[in-house]
Amino acid sequence: MIRKPTSKEAARKPNMREAILAAAEELFATNGFNAVSVRDIALAAGANPGSVTYHFKTKDGLLLEIYRRHCGPMNLRRSELLAAAKRVRDLQDRLEAIVRAYVVPAFTSGSDLAGGGARFTRLRAVMSAEGNEVARKIIAQTFDDTSHAFIDAVHESLPHIPRTDIVWRSHFLLGALYYSLVTPERVSRLSRGEADGSDAAAAIEQLVQAIVAAFQAPALDQAAPARRRPVVGSKA
């Protein structure tokens, strides 16, 4: 194995750079980019403000590094799961597997720390809401491939639905996913304690169940305001 990080002083900060990254990730994800100062981050990481400048040059650079750290692994995981999902024979099962391949890494990726994937996804949600420029650029060029692959896969298993509808519905999926991570306490509150909004496993199951049904909704033909029959009973 690699014995680089070993040191005589074990109980100390083994890697200040990592501590700063983790603190920044947490603070940005819960308070937004602009509400958090470099000094806040340094304080939370037990570091000196100057260290942040040393390791990441600017505050934007720090955010950039957070994205660089997570995007690769998460998209890799997604494409692995997507490839596996596409091999599922049963059409209904395949659609569910595809949705799961998109949702699960958003909650559980992130190498070491517990809830690492969820924290990064929440960060993306908040940056997206704030219209953060750094994030906007990275997301468009890093996630669009993944999104297109996902949309195509869904479309293949639902060929009778126009691609436009699939795009809208996958957009809703991402919005629902984001919001679940941004305000989980609202779920607990509105359910009067019967559900726990921060239960990732529950959120995933609920999300997958709901979104699969949303994808399977009848196509929205823009010409006809005439009513259609619901397809509730189409369960295998």
Next chain:
Amino acid sequence: MIRKPTSKEAARKPNMREAILAAAEELFATNGFNAVSVRDIALAAGANPGSVTYHFKTKDGLLLEIYRRHCGPMNLRRSELLAAAKRVRDLQDRLEAIVRAYVVPAFTSGSDLAGGGARFTRLRAVMSAEGNEVARKIIAQTFDDTSHAFIDAVHESLPHIPRTDIVWRSHFLLGALYYSLVTPERVSRLSRGEADGSDAAAAIEQLVQAIVAAFQAPALDQAAPARRRPVVGSKA
């Protein structure tokens, strides 16, 4: 008599207070609370920074007034539409009407300005993502009644679905709704120009269609783990 609106200087600001509110709403909704300075708002409104202090005392007070201005009308509109929806006989139609009663005011409320409702809803989305304290308090005490009424109405038209599931799905609805207003350009981009993410009417129809189907999805009985193999793995 009434010589208020027109004076020798005709094309001037008739009501500076309103101009400031509108500018703040727009800027907050697109950039977040912390990224926008009082000076930015004053500049956009053609006012002096001191005027903002005069009319709203603090920056928080300005945000508060934006909420006060919109919450009443939007919730009133929602409860009117909800009452009408509950009178619909056909169960399927009723559910759709209920969802519509929730969604439509979020896009189209706001008395005068075009897109006023959508702008305020986007503002709420952004404030929620930023964890804004002022917004958090107002929302919990102003919207929870509406949300409960909505959830109850949905539950009545889908009695076989546990209330917990309804709560989750209505949470997804709000997340999808928010996200549609936050990043409409993503829809246009991913659909390669075939759809317009900023088309409010299209967004409403797509959202209603998808969410109605999501609500109608089979209940998630937490007792049945006997599905196929869980794809939730742990990567390192």
Next chain:
DNA sequence: ATGTGATTTGTACTATCGTACAAAAGATCA
């Protein structure tokens, strides 16, 4: 032990933040 490069610290600089407040300007009515 010592020299060397990597890291951490402390501090300072400039810009901008929210807000206060006095003076100017405008409006209203006896």
Next chain:
DNA sequence: TGATCTTTTGTACGATAGTACAAATCACAT
């Protein structure tokens, strides 16, 4: 018109922002 109240302007103050940079400290090969 002049008195009074409302609104707008201009400016200033203390706090805090991001960042730069020299000095101090650390890790480690020699």
